[in-house]
Amino acid sequence: MNLDVSTLWSQRFQAFSRNAIFYLGKIGNSGFLFVILLLFIAGAYYYRSFLDWLPASFPVSLFLAVIFGFLTTRGGHRTLLKPADLIYLTPLELNMGPYFARSYFYNWAVQGAGLFILAVILNPLYTERIYATGAGISFWGFVFTLLLLKGANLFARWIEARLHHKKKRRILFFLRMIASTLWILSITSLNTLPVSGILAMMLTVYAAYEGRQIQKSHAYNWETLIRMEQVADARFYRFVNQFVDVGHLQDRVVYRRILPGLAEKLPFHKTQAYRYILIKMLFRGGALWGMLLRLTLVNGLMVYLIPDFYGELAVYILFLMVTGMQMRAFWPVFHRQFMFRLYPLPDAYQRSAFASVTFTVLMIQALFAAIPHLFHQHGIMEYILLPVAGAGVAYLYSFVVLYRYLTRNQQEEQLMMYG
Amino acid sequence: MTKILQLDGVTGGYDASNPIIHDVTFDVHPNEIVALIGLNGAGKSTTIKHILGLLKPHQGSITINGHRFLDDPDTYRSHYTFIPETPVYYKEMTLWEHLEFTARVYGLSRETFEKRIHPLLHTFRMEAKINQFPEHFSKGMRQKMMIMMALMVKPPLYIIDEPLMGLDPLGIQSLLQSLEKAKQEGSGILMTTHILSTAERYCDRFIIMHDGRIAAQGTLSELQQKSGNPQATLDELYLEFIEGRVRS
Numbered sequence: 001m002n003l004d005v006s007t008l009w010s011q012r013f014q015a016f017s018r019n020a021i022f023y024l025g026k027i028g029n030s031g032f033l034f035v036i037l038l039l040f041i042a043g044a045y046y047y048r049s050f051l052d053w054l055p056a057s058f059p060v061s062l063f064l065a066v067i068f069g070f071l072t073t074r075g076g077h078r079t080l081l082k083p084a085d086l087i088y089l090t091p092l093e094l095n096m097g098p099y100f101a102r103s104y105f106y107n108w109a110v111q112g113a114g115l116f117i118l119a120v121i122l123n124p125l126y127t128e129r130i131y132a133t134g135a136g137i138s139f140w141g142f143v144f145t146l147l148l149l150k151g152a153n154l155f156a157r158w159i160e161a162r163l164h165h166k167k168k169r170r171i172l173f174f175l176r177m178i179a180s181t182l183w184i185l186s187i188t189s190l191n192t193l194p195v196s197g198i199l200a201m202m203l204t205v206y207a208a209y210e211g212r213q214i215q216k217s218h219a220y221n222w223e224t225l226i227r228m229e230q231v232a233d234a235r236f237y238r239f240v241n242q243f244v245d246v247g248h249l250q251d252r253v254v255y256r257r258i259l260p261g262l263a264e265k266l267p268f269h270k271t272q273a274y275r276y277i278l279i280k281m282l283f284r285g286g287a288l289w290g291m292l293l294r295l296t297l298v299n300g301l302m303v304y305l306i307p308d309f310y311g312e313l314a315v316y317i318l319f320l321m322v323t324g325m326q327m328r329a330f331w332p333v334f335h336r337q338f339m340f341r342l343y344p345l346p347d348a349y350q351r352s353a354f355a356s357v358t359f360t361v362l363m364i365q366a367l368f369a370a371i372p373h374l375f376h377q378h379g380i381m382e383y384i385l386l387p388v389a390g391a392g393v394a395y396l397y398s399f400v401v402l403y404r405y406l407t408r409n410q411q412e413e414q415l416m417m418y419g
Numbered sequence: 420m421t422k423i424l425q426l427d428g429v430t431g432g433y434d435a436s437n438p439i440i441h442d443v444t445f446d447v448h449p450n451e452i453v454a455l456i457g458l459n460g461a462g463k464s465t466t467i468k469h470i471l472g473l474l475k476p477h478q479g480s481i482t483i484n485g486h487r488f489l490d491d492p493d494t495y496r497s498h499y500t501f502i503p504e505t506p507v508y509y510k511e512m513t514l515w516e517h518l519e520f521t522a523r524v525y526g527l528s529r530e531t532f533e534k535r536i537h538p539l540l541h542t543f544r545m546e547a548k549i550n551q552f553p554e555h556f557s558k559g560m561r562q563k564m565m566i567m568m569a570l571m572v573k574p575p576l577y578i579i580d581e582p583l584m585g586l587d588p589l590g591i592q593s594l595l596q597s598l599e600k601a602k603q604e605g606s607g608i609l610m611t612t613h614i615l616s617t618a619e620r621y622c623d624r625f626i627i628m629h630d631g632r633i634a635a636q637g638t639l640s641e642l643q644q645k646s647g648n649p650q651a652t653l654d655e656l657y658l659e660f661i662e663g664r665v666r667s
Binding site: 253255260264268269270272273276277280281284285337338339341342343344345346 | 471472473492493494495496497501507509510511512516519520522523524525526527528529532552554
């Protein structure tokens with residue numbers, strides 16, 4: 001009996017969509033979406049003044065080319081493959097075409113939609129600075145090109161996945177990124193077309209040739225494909241976890257030495273044990289650390305960009321709150337470690353470690369993001385008010401709001417375990 | 420003689436209406452290694468979970484050095500270390516950091532930690548791995564990490580689930596020697612295993628579990644007497660008891 005791989009894809013896709021819709025629904029219900037909406041409205045409000053402020057000499061075309069060059073190039077494949085497929089589907093390797101074709105179009109659609117949304121957001125900038133000045137083609141032509149580039153890059157990425165050499169894959173990624181950037185540059189800045197267009201064409205022809213060679217000499221690299229699926233899955237759950245508790249997060253670990261080394265400075269004492277491990281987890285768990293870093297940088301940037309004090313203050317506090325919520329989302333990952341249940345330490349140590357580390361994270365952001373505030377023309381009161389408000393929010397959130405939540409959470413779990 | 424671990428008529432499991440172990444009574448003394456043996460599903464792991472304090476007995480009581488879990492969980496837990504069958508590790512921490520963290524958890528001083536850990540790293544030939552992540556270790560190496568973490572603490576009681584699986588022959592030898600040493604120093608050790616020939620050589624007493632009950636327990640010669648076969652090996656005794664030919 002032959003397995004129909006198209007049906008297999010449809011079945012998996014249905015299961016996947018059900019799951020995704022379930023979680024997206026939960027996100028819709030969480031109050032966090034409201035925060036995004038607020039940011040969106042604030043963004044729309046300041047967009048006009050941002051456009052007016054942006055100097056005419058700003059290289060919009062280069063800016064767009066670099067951003068979209070990167071975004072069209074990056075992005076892996078969701079194949080909905082499962083680890084067990086390594087055993088059960090590999091015998092069907094030669095018949096997998098229809099399955100992978102479907103997954104290809106799915107990825108193109110989803111990633112294309114993301115590009116489309118971003119492009120629409122940037123439409124006023126594009127139309128005003130690129131199209132109206134005659135520098136480049138129309139907005140819809142631009143969008144069409146982005147989608148084409150996405151499709152081509154995804155196809156190339158699919159072929160490159162056959163390669164085992166990480167280094168070669170990186171080189172090809174880099175080449176594709178340059179080619180994509182040049183393509184976008186040539187349509188948004190038509191006077192560069194003779195140079196950038198020809199270069200882009202040459203790189204594309206080379207990439208196509210290289211792709212043919214790889215296809216001829218390499219079979220599917222199942223392990224890479226499965227890993228790519230897992231990465232995509234982890235990313236999805238990480239995203240969801242920012243709104244609702246997912247529980248089974250698989251996070252990638254990045255080996256950093258210096259910052260996690262701070263934990264070694266803690267006194268060698270039972271009370272500090274959870275603080276020790278939390279600091280290690282925080283700095284090495286790729287996703288959360290990156291998120292905290294981004295939130296801190298963006299907070300500083302917003303404080304810098306927003307001209308009036310109260311707008312500044314509102315966004316500043318909002319970002320601190322969002323950062324606090326990010327930390328809170330990490331709590332289940334932290335305290336549900338199996339071995340924690342065997343350690344001769346009171347549960348309260350987990351809470352106090354978590355609250356105090358959260359406080360430190362928020363304080364660092366509060367201080368850092370207050371620096372750009374000094375560049376604005378304000379009265380002395382305003383200079384002081386912002387960081388003081390930040391410190392107040394950090395303290396209240398960590399030691400009151402969060403700590404209460406952690407206590408309740410642990411009591412409930414205790415009750416479930418021991419009755 | 421004082422008992423380190425005492426189980427008294429313990430009936431328990433995950434669900435009160437469906438007990439998995441029934442009326443389990445046994446003890447572990449200082450200076451002895453006790454083997455808990457039985458087929459897959461005999462109730463060994465459930466028994467261990469009860470001892471660890473992860474499950475609450477439906478009936479009966481468990482004490483470690485006279486302490487009951489619910490009276491004071493932290494004191495209770497500070498009297499044992501546990502080596503699980505499947506190594507558990509934190510993917511964000513290196514081998515060395517695992518060891519240091521464990522030392523902190525059990526309240527060891529930095530000096531005690533450093534003094535104890537280097538000989539262990541040497542014994543288990545893991546010195547070169549201290550800055551690596553267990554994520555990249557083989558199962559045997561992860562198991563060695565768990566073993567070192569448990570041994571470093573020098574608790575009164577060791578609870579060890581299937582310690583020999585995945586270890587290389589040198590690792591097995593190092594572990595057994597280390598356990599022997601811990602035993603000499605006054606600890607009690609409870610371990611489950613399927614490798615009966617090793618158990619026969621290293622363990623002082625045996626508890627044979629079957630279908631959630633204790634089918635037989637005693638020293639090798641006591642079990643041989645019960646079976647009426649003074650020459651029987653542990654393998655033979657084990658099969659005999661679990662097949663129910665001998666009622667104890």
